[in-house]
Amino acid sequence: MPFNYYFFLSLAFFFIGIIGVFPRRNAIIIFMCIELMLNAVNLLLVAFSKMHNLQLGLDFPNIGSEAQVFVFFIMVVAAAEVSVGLAIIVMLYRNTHSVDVNFLNRLKN
């Protein structure tokens, strides 16, 4: 399988995430689209690690496993980020009784 296919697949995920973030006003949907973009990057990193291992794996058998460790750390950080982000959204809902991000522009003043 050519590596390009995985690249285009991750790019499509990232693009869908971008399209989701721009027009929506529901904070939870925006957050989910950010998760989608993170997953696009994860998939691309795993594909890169496989390609790297296929090219240099004869000399260095474990080359490329660093990328998968990196994906693991991205998942760790994403889990921490989600817990704090959802807490912020819950507090936004408690103060404004809505999850509309346009209410947040009152932070300007």
Added chain:
Amino acid sequence: MSVTQLLFWFLSFLAIGGALMVVISRNPVHSILFLIITFFAISGHYILLNAQFLAIVNIIVYAGAIMVLFLFVVMLMNLNADTEPPHKSKYLLYGGTIAGASLMLVLVAAIKQSSGTIEFKTGNIGLINTLGKTLFTDYVFPFEISSVLFLSAMIGAVVISKKEA
């Protein structure tokens, strides 16, 4: 076309369709359920690439923990298609589409000529054995730091969502 390639295309269409439905769907609960489908399809891709550890972690952490947290919050707030705020102005959608499409165009043009290939179901870099050795020899310090990150995230979430006394 072999079974593995068929599986690749099936998982790709499932994942792309799920991701599109996440964006299109008006009801946040439906969005979350489609996102779970997408995450399972991505886990299938990891299994195809023989990244078994990441496939399991993706299912447990993303489809299990994070999505349940999302569902819990959405159902706590009783959100549905009626309470959904209207979209922002159309210009923002067009601008976002054009900006994203330009980014996509540049990246596609940059990578189109690459000749790298990927073999399915081979290689042992994704196995728990290899990843565990790498994680606990070269990356043991970031691993320990991430526990501090989790502790601070936990305390932060509790402090933020606490009712002001």
